Amino acid sequence: MASAMLSFASAAASASASLPVHENLKGKTKIGSVNFGSSVQERNPFGKTKHFGRVSMTVAVNVSRFEGITMAPPDPILGVSEAFKADTDEKKLNLGVGAYRTEELQPYVLKVVKKAENLMLERGENKEYLPIEGLAAFNKATAELLFGAENPVIKQQRVATVQGLSGTGSLRLAAALIERYFPGAKVLISSPTWGNHKNIFNDARVQWSEYRYYDPKTVGLDFDGMIADIKAAPEGSFILLHGCAHNPTGIDPTPEQWEKIADVIQEKNHIPFFDVAYQGFASGSLDADAASVRLLSARGMELLVAQSYSKNLGLYAERIGAINVVCSSADAATRVKSQLKRLARPMYSNPPVHGAKIVANIVGDPALFNEWKAEMEMMAGRIKNVRQKLYDSLSAKDKSGKDWSFILKQIGMFSFTGLSKTQSDNMTNKWHVYMTKDGRISLAGLNLAKCEYLADAIVDSYHNVS
Amino acid sequence: MNPRDSSLSPSPSDRRLSALARHLISPSEAGSRGGADVISRSLASSYSLAGGDSVFSHVSRAPEDPILGVTVAFNKDPSPVKLNLGVGAYRTEEGKPLVLNVVRWAEQQLINDRTRVKEYLPIVGLAEFNKLSAKLIFGADSPAILENRVTTVQCLSGTGSLRVGGEFLARHYHQHTIYIPKPTWGNHPKVFTLAGLSVKYYRYYDPATRGLDFQGLLEDLGSAPLGAVVLLHACAHNPTGVDPTLQQWEQIRQLMRSRKLLPFFDSAYQGFASGSLDADAQSIRSFVADGGECLVAQSYAKNMGLYGERVGALSVVCRTADVAGRVESQLKLVIRPMYSNPPIHGASIVAAILRDREMYNEWTIELKAMADRIISMRHQLFDALRGRGTPGDWSHIIKQIGMFTFTGLNSQQVAFMTKEYHIYMTSDGRISMAGLSSRTVPHLVDAIHAAVARAV
Numbered sequence: 001m002a003s004a005m006l007s008f009a010s011a012a013a014s015a016s017a018s019l020p021v022h023e024n025l026k027g028k029t030k031i032g033s034v035n036f037g038s039s040v041q042e043r044n045p046f047g048k049t050k051h052f053g054r055v056s057m058t059v060a061v062n063v064s065r066f067e068g069i070t071m072a073p074p075d076p077i078l079g080v081s082e083a084f085k086a087d088t089d090e091k092k093l094n095l096g097v098g099a100y101r102t103e104e105l106q107p108y109v110l111k112v113v114k115k116a117e118n119l120m121l122e123r124g125e126n127k128e129y130l131p132i133e134g135l136a137a138f139n140k141a142t143a144e145l146l147f148g149a150e151n152p153v154i155k156q157q158r159v160a161t162v163q164g165l166s167g168t169g170s171l172r173l174a175a176a177l178i179e180r181y182f183p184g185a186k187v188l189i190s191s192p193t194w195g196n197h198k199n200i201f202n203d204a205r206v207q208w209s210e211y212r213y214y215d216p217k218t219v220g221l222d223f224d225g226m227i228a229d230i231k232a233a234p235e236g237s238f239i240l241l242h243g244c245a246h247n248p249t250g251i252d253p254t255p256e257q258w259e260k261i262a263d264v265i266q267e268k269n270h271i272p273f274f275d276v277a278y279q280g281f282a283s284g285s286l287d288a289d290a291a292s293v294r295l296l297s298a299r300g301m302e303l304l305v306a307q308s309y310s311k312n313l314g315l316y317a318e319r320i321g322a323i324n325v326v327c328s329s330a331d332a333a334t335r336v337k338s339q340l341k342r343l344a345r346p347m348y349s350n351p352p353v354h355g356a357k358i359v360a361n362i363v364g365d366p367a368l369f370n371e372w373k374a375e376m377e378m379m380a381g382r383i384k385n386v387r388q389k390l391y392d393s394l395s396a397k398d399k400s401g402k403d404w405s406f407i408l409k410q411i412g413m414f415s416f417t418g419l420s421k422t423q424s425d426n427m428t429n430k431w432h433v434y435m436t437k438d439g440r441i442s443l444a445g446l447n448l449a450k451c452e453y454l455a456d457a458i459v460d461s462y463h464n465v466s
Numbered sequence: 467m468n469p470r471d472s473s474l475s476p477s478p479s480d481r482r483l484s485a486l487a488r489h490l491i492s493p494s495e496a497g498s499r500g501g502a503d504v505i506s507r508s509l510a511s512s513y514s515l516a517g518g519d520s521v522f523s524h525v526s527r528a529p530e531d532p533i534l535g536v537t538v539a540f541n542k543d544p545s546p547v548k549l550n551l552g553v554g555a556y557r558t559e560e561g562k563p564l565v566l567n568v569v570r571w572a573e574q575q576l577i578n579d580r581t582r583v584k585e586y587l588p589i590v591g592l593a594e595f596n597k598l599s600a601k602l603i604f605g606a607d608s609p610a611i612l613e614n615r616v617t618t619v620q621c622l623s624g625t626g627s628l629r630v631g632g633e634f635l636a637r638h639y640h641q642h643t644i645y646i647p648k649p650t651w652g653n654h655p656k657v658f659t660l661a662g663l664s665v666k667y668y669r670y671y672d673p674a675t676r677g678l679d680f681q682g683l684l685e686d687l688g689s690a691p692l693g694a695v696v697l698l699h700a701c702a703h704n705p706t707g708v709d710p711t712l713q714q715w716e717q718i719r720q721l722m723r724s725r726k727l728l729p730f731f732d733s734a735y736q737g738f739a740s741g742s743l744d745a746d747a748q749s750i751r752s753f754v755a756d757g758g759e760c761l762v763a764q765s766y767a768k769n770m771g772l773y774g775e776r777v778g779a780l781s782v783v784c785r786t787a788d789v790a791g792r793v794e795s796q797l798k799l800v801i802r803p804m805y806s807n808p809p810i811h812g813a814s815i816v817a818a819i820l821r822d823r824e825m826y827n828e829w830t831i832e833l834k835a836m837a838d839r840i841i842s843m844r845h846q847l848f849d850a851l852r853g854r855g856t857p858g859d860w861s862h863i864i865k866q867i868g869m870f871t872f873t874g875l876n877s878q879q880v881a882f883m884t885k886e887y888h889i890y891m892t893s894d895g896r897i898s899m900a901g902l903s904s905r906t907v908p909h910l911v912d913a914i915h916a917a918v919a920r921a922v
Binding site: 062063064065066067068069070071072074078097099107108109113114117118121124126127128129130132165166168169172181196199200202203236302310314315318319325327328329332334335336338339341342345346347348349350351352353354355 | 519520521522523524525526527528531534538553555563564565569570573574577582583584585586587588589622623625626629638639640653656657659660661693726728757759767771772773774775776782784785786789791792793795796798799800802803804805806807808809810811812
């Protein structure tokens with residue numbers, strides 16, 4: 001409200017700036033507040049200023065129309081890297097953003113990606129607009145990668161696939177589809193979940209609520225709570241599920257638990273909505289990491305899947321992903337795809353070509369595809385090694401008898417340490433270890449050499465800070 | 467699920483039926499359980515749940531995007547003489563897409579640089595790209611830049627910049643109406659409506675003169691609510707090719723400043739319209755020079771031929787550096803839940819070209835060549851129509867500027883040209899000059915001549 005008043009006042013105020021100087025000195029610089037009950041639709045650009053009750057404001061001339069805008073807080077996840085950069089301590093460790101690092105803690109561009117880019121440049125491909133739905137070869141490859149090329153949903157053409165701006169953009173398209181075609185429907189998100197999920201649904205104007213997921217007592221899955229909350233949700237809700245390597249906890253349901261999750265979803269006619277950001281990156285196997293998605297689609301359910309190639313192909317900045325909608329008929333898939341296009345066009349018209357071509361080239365070439373699988377196994381393997389070393393260091397250094405084995409049970413890039421916000425702050429302030437306030441560390445940013453230091457920091461923060 | 471079986475609890479499809487039907491029946495009926503059955507029964511016959519009872523049964527098939535749909539139709543046509551004058555993508559004399567030499571040069575440089583990584587860009591994009599883009603559009607010596615009053619964020623080409631700007635205004639600006647010219651690019655109203663603004667039109671094109679309806683423009687902007695947002699095409703108006711003169715721009719600027727109207731420039735053709743980067747930015751620079759605020763959406767799709775890379779930038783020129791800083795922080799809140807951060811490839815190409823003197827010069831030469839070829843097509847088409855004696859005054863073809871010509875042909879004539887002559891263009895009579903060549907001008911002239919000559 002205040003900004004509206006300021007804006008109205010400034011509208012009147014800066015109008016006087018266009019007067020000749022001598023007019024200004026006649027006292028038009030003092031502006032009373034504008035009664036914002038009245039319409040601003042006056043022909044006289046200098047307006048009539050009224051007093052609003054006994055409040056009157058003096059506003060300087062030439063005030064910005066955006067004067068009332070406040071400084072937004074920094075993004076909690078991406079802001080961590082910014083703070084890390086500013087830290088000059090040599091012991092600093094960035095376990096914030098989930099971007100893979102080598103043992104030397106350097107960013108990594110996959111060899112197979114470089115090969116693909118060289119091929120693309122040699123071929124001299126053009127830069128024409130992609131169709132709104134993206135690169136056809138990419139869409140085909142990504143759906144087949146996710147479901148398996150022989151999957152009935154693919155064979156029967158029941159999947160609507162639209163290239164999206166990595167995971168975020170694909171989730172946003174899905175959210176926009178839900179807002180338009182399922183008004184009043186709710187999305188259930190895990191507690192906790194990736195911090196940006198709620199922002200996406202908020203901006204898309206889709207209601208959301210949480211289902212229990214993380215159990216701090218066990219540093220494991222609150223399975224009964226999860227099932228109960230999914231069961232209690234209104235029929236036809238969308239259930240946001242992490243396909244594998246849950247972010248931020250690293251805790252995934254077991255195959256048996258996935259079956260039970262599928263049962264309750266079917267019972268309540270809910271619609272599964274998968275976020276698959278780590279296919280191949282979690283276990284090292286593309287197929288194993290897609291098991292949950294394939295299990296639910298094998299039940300004949302209609303479902304949504306957002307995919308990202310940021311981590312598994314290291315294509316973070318290229319923004320390449322896809323939204324897939326599995327429908328019960330090919331006709332429904334055609335219609336859904338057309339409506340996804342209708343949502344993408346006023347957002348960015350058509351998606352960027354570069355990342356899509358990289359993926360299509362790699363997946364489409366058997367030799368490159370095999371190379372990719374090997375590099376992905378290497379990345380997943382490094383993270384597993386680091387988990388092991390961290391666990392060993394923690395067990396050795398922590399004499400309290402606390403069970404740190406959850407580090408080994410969790411999977412993927414992240415570990416939910418169980419540290420509280422103040423303990424996480426201690427990690428940063430005392431130990432220069434950068435992580436998110438929810439206690440999440442990115443193991444991708446850790447190497448074997450730093451495990452002992454990190455273990456010291458964790459043990460100190462856990463036991464000495466409350 | 468049988469919708470007539472009221473003993474079952476409402477299925478998701480019933481709830482959706484209810485939601486839809488609330489528009490059709492009275493609230494009292496809708497609220498009760500009995501009401502739900504009434505809705506179900508009345509709609510059951512028209513609402514088929516056959517086909518596996520999909521939750522997407524109610525999703526209808528959207529029509530093809532009118533502009534991009536032209537290319538879809540063109541691709542399906544087997545005729546050897548077909549001509550695509552739909553989408554505004556540059557074509558060479560040989561009718562081929564063009565990747566600029568300087569762009570290939572930049573890409574080679576990027577690939578050879580072993581220090582390059584693919585880490586996430588910041589939410590606002592590549593910093594160097596943002597700085598260089600601001601300098602390109604505002605001029606390196608622009609006081610707004612020197613005083614740090616501009617925030618520039620990398621976005622997904624022109625569309626993405628417009629959308630982010632629109633969302634920002636819908637959240638933070640007191641006036642939620644945007645005035646757009648009539649006609650305008652077909653995607654403009656959709657972008658702004660989805661961004662949360664309400665769209666109104668101001669008169670722009672005069673079909674009688676095939677030029678600018680300047681009086682109408684002044685009247686409509688003159689009666690817009692104080693502070694309303696106004697979309698301005700910086701140069702090479704799409705679809706008409708009709709631009710205000712410098713004097714007319716000056717009058718527009720004065721009128722807008724006197725009514726506190728907020729300019730939102732769409733700059734998709736800088737350098738591509740006249741061949742001169744500075745000349746094509748003149749409208750924007752004159753607004754910035756008066757110290758006032760504005761938004762600018764920039765696209766590198768055409769002038770650097772980076773169409774599919776989706777490179778662009780949104781700039782907000784503010785009164786003070788402090789405001790600019792705060793505005794930037796709020797732009798980030800719009801971007802993060804939309805796509806987190808922008809794609810790196812195209813922005814890296816642009817930055818490489820703009821920062822290097824030699825590459826920049828090479829770019830300006832290639833850019834001028836594209837602009838010159840289009841101007842030459844205009845003259846060829848005009849001369850050919852005149853030579854053919856096609857009825858009508860076709861001088862607007864050489865008066866209009868940029869990639870497009872608003873021919874003045876009506877939708878029936880367009881449909882005729884498509885059917886009989888395999889000429890693909892948008893139904894508003896807009897043709898992309900970039901899609902023409904010396905070789906294909908005669909065929910287009912035949913088509914126009916036949917369309918104009920036939921009785922409607």
